[in-house]
Amino acid sequence: MATIYRFEDLDAWKIARELTRDVYRITQADGFSRDFALKNQIRKASVSVMSNIAEGFERDGNREFCNFLSIGKGSAGEVRSQLYVALDQEYVSRVEFDHIYSKAQESGRVIAGLSNYLKQSGYSGNKFRR
Numbered sequence: 001m002a003t004i005y006r007f008e009d010l011d012a013w014k015i016a017r018e019l020t021r022d023v024y025r026i027t028q029a030d031g032f033s034r035d036f037a038l039k040n041q042i043r044k045a046s047v048s049v050m051s052n053i054a055e056g057f058e059r060d061g062n063r064e065f066c067n068f069l070s071i072g073k074g075s076a077g078e079v080r081s082q083l084y085v086a087l088d089q090e091y092v093s094r095v096e097f098d099h100i101y102s103k104a105q106e107s108g109r110v111i112a113g114l115s116n117y118l119k120q121s122g123y124s125g126n127k128f129r130r
Contacts, residue, residue, distance in 0.1 A: 007057035012110045016050035016072065019103045023079065026100065031091030038091075042082040048075035049107055062118045069115040076108040 007013050023046040026032070032039040049072045056068025080101055087097045 004057075007054040010053060010057065010114070012069075012072075012107070012114050013050055013053045013057075015103065015107045015110055016046075016053055016076075019076070019079065019100070019107050020046040020050055022100050022103055026086070026092055026096055029091060031089060032086070035089065035091065038082060038085055038089075042079060042086070045075045045078040045082060048072065049079070049111075053111070062121070066115050066118055069111050069118075073108050073111040073115070076104045076111065079104045 004010055020043075023042055027039045027043055052068045052072035052075065056065040056072070059065055059068070083092070083097055083101050083104070086092045087094070092100075
């Protein structure tokens, strides 16, 4: 893997950003306008995915980064769960559900791959350089 200097260059963050963009787009629909709790919760969960990737990266230690990646992966799962509520309440179409669910799954997979890479790399992070 090439050296990455900015979290914005991580594929995991880019996919999480796309997920957040899609979640914000669908939550602007009428159904969500009446369900403030679900709208806010699914938005916060999607933002949490990309934010935890960024925050973990900026910590400069792989152990901390992996902890934040784990939280971000959990948030991607939370988005998937909340999408079922949105589907059941008919706030989203099956096509919208499938697209965003797939994006959340992809996000979780890429985060898991990055975390596994970091754990196996043997590199502790920039803050442990001597």
